[in-house]
Amino acid sequence: MTIAEAQLQVDEWITTIGVRYFNELTNLGILMEEVGELSRIMVRKYGEQSFKATEKNDSLADEMADVLWVLICLANQTGVNLTDALQKNIEKKTKRDSNRHINNPKLNP
DSSP: OHHHHHHHHOOOOOOOOSOOOOOOHHHHHHHHHHHHHHHHHHHHSSOOOOOOGGGTTTTTTHHHHHHHHHHHHOOOOOOOOOOHHHHHHHHHHHHHHHHHHHHHHHHTO
16 A cells, blocks of 8 residues: 555545544644554563553554554645655655764764
């Protein structure tokens, strides 16, 4: 699935099954909530915290998908073409950081 296809599929789901989009501020709050859930799993899986018994079945992939879902909702609501936005962002980072990381002694000991 391409990013454009994902945007279309989320829009179709929202307008048929989901009835309508939550407003932009509500979706921003939901995005922050989903990022927090992703963070919780990351700090338990890769950090120093341990999982609680009730968290054993939590899925990193599912939480990432939840974050992506809400981000796509916000893009659809605000008229952002994520394919174009990501391509422009890659170009910006490539131009800005072409020598930054290669010359970083912390990354290249």
